[in-house]
Every structure is written in structure tokens, then in C-alpha cells.
Amino acid sequence: EAQVTQNPRYLITVTGKKLTVTCSQNMNHEYMSWYRQDPGLGLRQIYYSMNVEVTDKGDVPEGYKVSRKEKRNFPLILESPSPNQTSLYFCASSLYSMTGPDFSQFFGPGTRLTVL
Amino acid sequence: EDQVTQSPEALRLQEGESSSLNCSYTVSGLRGLFWYRQDPGKGPEFLFTLYSAGEEKEKERLKATLTKKESFLHITAPKPEDSATYLCAVQDANTGFQKLVFGTGTRLLVSP
Numbered sequence: 460e461a462q463v464t465q466n467p468r469y470l471i472t473v474t475g476k477k478l479t480v481t482c483s484q485n486m487n488h489e490y491m492s493w494y495r496q497d498p499g500l501g502l503r504q505i506y507y508s509m510n511v512e513v514t515d516k517g518d519v520p521e522g523y524k525v526s527r528k529e530k531r532n533f534p535l536i537l538e539s540p541s542p543n544q545t546s547l548y549f550c551a552s553s554l555y556s557m558t559g560p561d562f563s564q565f566f567g568p569g570t571r572l573t574v575l
Numbered sequence: 576e577d578q579v580t581q582s583p584e585a586l587r588l589q590e591g592e593s594s595s596l597n598c599s600y601t602v603s604g605l606r607g608l609f610w611y612r613q614d615p616g617k618g619p620e621f622l623f624t625l626y627s628a629g630e631e632k633e634k635e636r637l638k639a640t641l642t643k644k645e646s647f648l649h650i651t652a653p654k655p656e657d658s659a660t661y662l663c664a665v666q667d668a669n670t671g672f673q674k675l676v677f678g679t680g681t682r683l684l685v686s687p
Contacts, residue, residue: 463618492675501679502619502662509673517674549618559672562609562664566618 461486463567465550471573472540480535480570482550489555491533492517492564493525495546502549508533509555540574547571577602577667579678587684588653596648596681598663606668608646609675610639613660622661653685 463484472478484491492507494517504517508527522544524536533552537544548571553564578601588594600608607626611619623632625641632639636657638649648661664677 494677499679502664502677504674504676507673515673518676551618559606559666562607562666562675563621563624566620568618569616 465567482533484552488552490560491552493535494549545574577676581678585682593651598646600665602667604668606666609664611662658685
């Protein structure tokens with residue numbers, strides 16, 4: 460079954476304690492992306508990756524890091540989480556061609572993060 | 576700056592009562608406009624891509640249309656299982672075709 464998986468699904472942590480949210484896809488997609496969803500603000504893109512070792516900032520990258528060492532995995536790293544990073548996070552993947560990403564993308568189930 | 580505005584924020588319909596959701600957008604050049612459906616507690620699910628004004632796409636009770644300034648998602652004779660939040664997003668061909676900019680969504684509730 461084609462899917463994007465995220466772990467953990469729920470996480471409560473404290474300010475400053477480094478954490479990683481994993482994302483994995485089984486569709487051999489080149490393009491992967493992280494979003495955060497906040498009430499009244501909608502989905503906002505944090506980082507994206509066009510392929511292995513190729514990443515770039517989205518609209519709200521401050522406080523986040525990513526890496527793409529393997530095609531299937533795209534972890535999101537919060538080096539020193541703060542309360543304003545409390546949010547619902549989604550990973551997504553899609554095909555990528557010469558004309559850019561195909562945004563008929565698959566989303567993961569989400570990770571609800573609370574930073575105290 | 577790319578902007579996407581969806582209206583209404585929330586919509587309540589009776590089963591069988593057709594209606595439309597609106598997505599107004601501002602981009603320097605539209606590469607694609609996307610509609611997604613999101614159920615509570617789940618990730619968005621892709622519905623449609625529209626590329627140029629005049630284009631229409633259909634899927635079951637849903638039909639998406641596109642003009643140069645807005646897109647409509649028409650829901651014909653909705654059923655309770657159509658209840659969800661519908662998200663619209665745009666891909667700018669000139670300033671950031673690698674990125675997607677989302678609206679805040681329309682929450683649809685269809686009562687039996």
C-alpha cells in the first residue's frame with residue numbers, strides 16, 4: 460500500500476530538548492516536504508527536498524532542520540524546541556520532474572507536537 | 576506575495592443541498608491550483624489539479640473550476656460523508672514553483 464508514515468504521532472516535550480520527527484515514504488518519490496498546520500493560518504511549508512541531498516527552505520524554516528540522506532526518508536529536526544513550535548506537523552511526498560514537483564501529493568497522518 | 580483566500584470559513588448544508596466553495600488567489604503566474612480534502616485527525620488527501628482558466632475537473636459529486644482569479648469547488652447533492660475541510664493551494668510558476676501556498680480551508684458539514 461502506498462503510504463507516508465510519520466513517527467511519533469503525538470509528542471509532548473519541554474523547551475530546549477532536541478527532538479526528531481521521522482517521515483518515510485514507500486513510493487520512490489523524489490519530492491518530500493514538511494508542513495505545519497495552525498488554526499487560522501492553514502498549512503505552511505517548512506522545508507522541502509527535491510531529491511537526496513537537495514533541500515531548501517519553505518516559508519517558515521526558522522527553528523527547524525532537515526536532512527535527506529536516503530530517498531525514502533526525510534526527518535524533521537527541532538534542535539531547541541520552543542512553545543511557538545507547538546503545532547500539527549505533516550510530511551508529504553510526490554513525484555518530481557523537469558517541470559517541478561507534482562503536487563498531487565500524499566500526506567502522512569500528522570504529528571501533534573506540544574512544547575511546554 | 577502569493578495569497579490564497581477561501582470562503583466561506585464554514586458551511587452547513589442539508590443532504591442533497593448543492594453549493595459551492597470559493598478559492599481566490601493572487602500569484603505572479605499560476606502553475607497549478609490544487610484542491611485537497613482533510614478529515615479530522617488526518618492528513619490532506621489530494622482531489623484535483625487545475626492548470627489554466629476554463630479548466631474543469633470532476634470526481635463523483637465534486638467539480639472544480641478555474642478562472643484567472645479564483646476557483647470554485649461545486650458540490651452537487653452532497654452526502655454526510657462529504658463532510659470535511661476542503662483546502663485550496665497554489666503553485667507559483669515565477670517565484671516559487673517548488674512550493675505550495677495554502678488557504679485556511681472551508682469546513683463543510685453535511686447533515687442527514
